[in-house]
Amino acid sequence: MPEDKSEERKGSLGRAISELLAPVAGFGVTFSNMFRPAVTEQYPFVKTPTAPRYHGRxxxxxxxxxxxxxxxxxxxxxxxxxxxxxxxxxxxxxxxxxxxxxxxxxxxxxxxxxxxxxxxxxxxxxxxxxxxxxxxxxxxxxxxxxxxxxxxxxxxxxxxxxxxxxxxxxxxxxxxxxxxxxxxxxxxxxxxxxxxxxxxxxxxxxxxxxx
CATH class of the missing domain: 3.30.70.3270 (Alpha-Beta Plaits)
Incomplete structure (x- = not known):
């Protein structure tokens, strides 16, 4: 029984740490994109060609x-x-x-x-x-x-x-x-x-x- 309680405590601690670090992982994605160059489409002055099989008119x-x-x-x-x-x-x-x-x-x-x-x-x-x-x-x-x-x-x-x-x-x-x-x-x-x-x-x- 003591071993089961020990395993349960370890599992609870792991979940708590995971929940604590989840926002940090999300901010990691945000920060990694902050330093990438911005991509701005100059439409309608510059028109990007569509894919060959594009579904248009x-x-x-x-x-x-x-x-x-x-x-x-x-x-x-x-x-x-x-x-x-x-x-x-x-x-x-x-x-x-x-x-x-x-x-x-x-x-x-x-x-x-x-x-x-x-x-x-x-x-x-x-x-x-x-x-x-x-x-x-x-x-x-x-x-x-x-x-x-x-x-x-x-x-x-x-x-x-x-x-x-x-x-x-x-x-x-x-x-x-x-x-x-x-x-x-x-x-x-x-x-x-x-x-x-x-x-x-x-x-x-x-x-x-x-x-």
């Missing part, structure tokens, strides 16, 4: 011929845990072909007041239509301005792309687009746009790409 992508990748399936909206995405699909028609296949995203909105930038919408997208850019400057003066529409999210047309709507490349099906077999606009697509929208500003570059 979303972007709706296009195929090389200019058709949109979004097929209006709404899987991104279903996957969003913050209910920040609203999609309304529409039917493609011979005079209004915006994406390969039967459907396209007629309405697309992302509410950046709700978005938590988790990237689950990107994982859910079956056509890689939706990706995330490195753009993080999303502040604005109004709440309405932080609800981005399809026009805000669509990727700009690259050189040689033909603005939609226009038919798919002749002789292809939607699977050819998904596999990456379409590499640019065709002469038939250019001719269709020349007939329907002769003043389209993307025609000249598309003619060169279709040769």
């Amino acid at each position: 979303h972007q709706l992508n296009r195929y090389p011929d200019g058709l949109e990748k979004c097929i209006g399936c709404e899987l991104c909206a279903w996957a969003c845990p913050a209910d920040a995405i609203f999609v309304e699909g529409g039917d493609n028609t011979p005079d209004g072909q915006y994406s390969p296949g039967e459907r396209y995203g007629r309405v697309y909105q992302i509410n950046y007041l709700r978005c938590i930038f988790c990237g689950l919408c990107i994982e859910a997208c079956p056509t890689r239509a939706l990706t995330m850019s490195n753009d993080f400057e999303l502040a604005g003066p109004t709440r309405e301005g932080l609800i981005f529409t399809k026009e805000d999210l669509l990727a700009p047309l690259k050189e040689g792309m033909l603005a939609a709507p226009h038919p798919m490349v002749e002789g292809t099906v939607d699977d050819d687009y998904y596999r990456g077999d379409v590499e640019g606009p065709s002469a038939e697509q250019v001719a269709w746009v020349e007939r329907e929208r002769p003043q389209d500003p993307t025609l000249e570059a598309a003619r060169e790409a279709a040769r």
Whole structure:
């Protein structure tokens, strides 16, 4: 019994010493950082590059011929845990072909007041239509301005792309687009746009790409 009491006293003494030195250990961290040089970000005058896989503003992508990748399936909206995405699909028609296949995203909105930038919408997208850019400057003066529409999210047309709507490349099906077999606009697509929208500003570059 005396030995048990001795061990108990030693344990109590050790705990008391540990509790006494705990603040000293905390101050040790404080003092060690007091003498390190300060790191001040000079934002917005000097902008530090983001990580390559940074989750920033979303972007709706296009195929090389200019058709949109979004097929209006709404899987991104279903996957969003913050209910920040609203999609309304529409039917493609011979005079209004915006994406390969039967459907396209007629309405697309992302509410950046709700978005938590988790990237689950990107994982859910079956056509890689939706990706995330490195753009993080999303502040604005109004709440309405932080609800981005399809026009805000669509990727700009690259050189040689033909603005939609226009038919798919002749002789292809939607699977050819998904596999990456379409590499640019065709002469038939250019001719269709020349007939329907002769003043389209993307025609000249598309003619060169279709040769």
